[in-house]
Every structure is written in structure tokens, then in C-alpha cells.
Amino acid sequence: MTFEEVLPELKKGKKAVRTEGWGGSEEYIFVVDNDTLNGEKVNPYLMIRTKEEPA
Secondary structure, three states: OOHHHHHHHHHOOOOEEOOOOOOOOOOEEEEEOOEEEOOEEEOOEEEEEOOOOOO
């Protein structure tokens, strides 16, 4: 699927899993739409879940 095809599904609360090129089914993209930073509401954003450890 292309990003243009996946984006509407992400907006519906689904996640997109790519089985080729990302190294497995534990890596996916989803929308975070109810988040705050330092007590302030932030705009929705895309989060990419990976197996890597943060630096």
C-alpha cells in the first residue's frame, strides 16, 4: 500500500504493519491523537514503532 492509501486507515485508529523492509511484524505506524507535553495539548502525529532501543 502507498502512504496515501494507508493514511485514511490510520486516521480511523488502525495501525499499518509493513512486513517487508522493516524487519518484522513488531514494527508499525499509528496515529497519536490525544497527547500532551508539559500540560499542553499537542496536535496529532504519526508514531513509528520499532524494535530499536532509544539512544
